[in-house]
Amino acid sequence: MSLMCRSIVSCPGLKRGVLSQFLKSNNSMAPQLRSVVLRSQPAAGGPTEDFWIKNERLNRPMSPHLTIYKPQITSMLSISHRITGIAVSGYIYGFSIGMMCLPASFPHYCAALATTSPALLVTAKFLLAFPFAYHTCNGIRHLMWDMGKGLEISQVYKTGYTMLGAASLLTLALLFL
Structure with missing residues (x-):
């Protein structure tokens, strides 16, 4: 719980005390909150390839066109x-x-x-x-x-x-x- 609070409190723009007031008033929700860190996973047995480089190598379009x-x-x-x-x-x-x-x-x-x-x-x-x-x-x-x-x-x-x-x-x- 303390790790989650520290990571959320360190978010820029969040006023001090807002999170603690939220957690005090919503104790039932507090255990459900958790931090999420997104990481790219390497392909099986190979090094991590950049998303844009892979799409360029496979000659994929940027996005579907009309x-x-x-x-x-x-x-x-x-x-x-x-x-x-x-x-x-x-x-x-x-x-x-x-x-x-x-x-x-x-x-x-x-x-x-x-x-x-x-x-x-x-x-x-x-x-x-x-x-x-x-x-x-x-x-x-x-x-x-x-x-x-x-x-x-x-x-x-x-x-x-x-x-x-x-x-x-x-x-x-x-x-x-």
Whole structure:
């Protein structure tokens, strides 16, 4: 017990007295705590070979690349969720900083947009609406997963297609505003 306490207490950033208070209040857990030291073990009968050198010698890739795997709806929706989250955040930051830094007010720029071609306006609205709609609908799907619902693989695929349909409908609704 004292060896374990000495090794944990010597950890940088740990306030003095915190460990002793924890051990006093949680005596049932104290015997279960132990220090762990990680060491590389030599191969049977041979010297220890560095991990990176061994992987280089065996011509192993650093990590599997996306091109190795067949694209699936689950992985594509996950990647798209991250991309649309970045896009929505970028739009919010860009709009906020733009409104603080640009010389005219927001209504001035709305009036300027009204004079552009309808095709350009619909394209701009789509580029704003789709990431928001997709990220919102997929976020609701993720909240369902957090509640433990829809985690079976068949349900994951069904909710994925349902989410794509809902995001498309929401995007269309936002385009007509």
